[in-house]
Amino acid sequence: MRTVSVVIGTRPEAIKMAPVIKALQAHPDLDPVVISTGQHRQMLDETLDAFGLAADIDLQVMAPQQTLSQVTARILNGLEDRLPGLGADALLVHGDTATTLAGALAGFHHGVPVVHVEAGLRSGELSSPFPEEGNRRLVGQVSALHLAPTPANRTNLLCEGIPDETIVVTGNTVIDALRWAGDHATEYGHPALRDLDDDPRRVVLASAHRRDAWPQLADIAAAFRRIADEPGTRVVIPLHRNPAVRRAILPVVAGHPDITVTDPLPYLSFMKLLKRADLIVSDSSGAQEEGPALGKPTLVLSDVTERSEAVVAGTAKLVGKTTEGIVAATLDLLRDPIAYDRMASAANPYGDGRAAQRTVDSVACFLGLGDRPEQFVPETPVDQLAAELARNADYRPHEPQPAS
Known part of the structure; x- marks a missing residue:
């Protein structure tokens, strides 16, 4: 042994x-x-x-x-x-x-x-x-x-x-x-998400926490808020526990009626949320792999990526960390069914x-x-x-x- x-x-x-x-x-x-x-x-x-x-x-x-x-x-x-x-x-x-x-x-x-x-x-x-x-x-x-x-x-x-x-x-x-x-996820794991299965709005799963993004977190949060202004859209943010991340993001997104902020969800609950989401906007490394595997268009909050396969395949896209760039790329997918379907149907290379x-x-x-x-x-x-x-x-x- x-x-x-x-x-x-x-x-x-x-x-x-x-x-x-x-x-x-x-x-x-x-x-x-x-x-x-x-x-x-x-x-x-x-x-x-x-x-x-x-x-x-x-x-x-x-x-x-x-x-x-x-x-x-x-x-x-x-x-x-x-x-x-x-x-x-x-x-x-x-x-x-x-x-x-x-x-x-x-x-x-x-x-x-x-x-x-x-x-x-x-x-x-x-x-x-x-x-x-x-x-x-x-x-x-x-x-x-x-x-x-x-x-x-x-x-x-x-x-x-x-x-x-x-x-x-x-x-x-x-x-x-x-x-x-996928065989074990049964609930969303947070009271604020109990209505998610009955909510007709499109769900954008949003997150940001990487250290190299800290100087731009307020700009990223402003993008999340503007995305939530799009009619028929709900932004869900499972917020990282790091105090620096919370101080930058919470004041910007708080109080918006179409933004739901939760603590980090248990893994199985997060997988259920990921399957429910229509679109992912995140700097998470896992999201760049999980999103493509589930056929979820994934917008990556960075200018470079170590996971370029999904970008080449077309199911992920680098959108940077500026408010305007993030909002433009997200609204393009929310408003253009052809662009959305093109990303959603791309192959998973992982x-x-x-x-x-x-x-x-x-x-x-x-x-x-x-x-x-x-x-x-x-x-x-x-x-x-x-x-x-x-x-x-x-x-x-x-x-x-x-x-x-």
């Missing part, structure tokens, strides 16, 4: 790693040990519980008003105390958070091979998104196995000198989670629901317990172009680009 440590700390990590943890638990020769850093305390625990999972070790690193450096240092110190006693044969981290970076460094420092799940995403700009772009580049340098969601992500890694034999294209595990959630099993099979192969799995091949041929765009920091795709 081989021990595999799984280090997670945020809600997105819990969502995307839950199918992997379940697949690890089902493997006869792998013993997963789930380590929670608690970076997103309440949201992390709620998400794990929704999947019927719990952490084996909880580092409880969060404290009020911590800086990124302080969070990272506390995670490293916590892993320093716990990791040596586990005898782990591999350590899995996901994505690009402070937990990801600290977990990878801890594994590297202790000689435990690091497996990077959701490897190879690149925006081409070190500061966007911040600090995620820097984190994932750094993690790539200390990882022994790189599990790339798409062929474009694999190409990014190859361009950085990562050996091809250490890369497996798995698809994105968020699609596995999404398919599971997965087929078998990414978690490919992930576990890749880990097993790495540890000498099985064969290398067949790699994920998307149905839509956008990946080579997407890789080129992801490496081009000057690219600003404000219009969907044709597949090559």
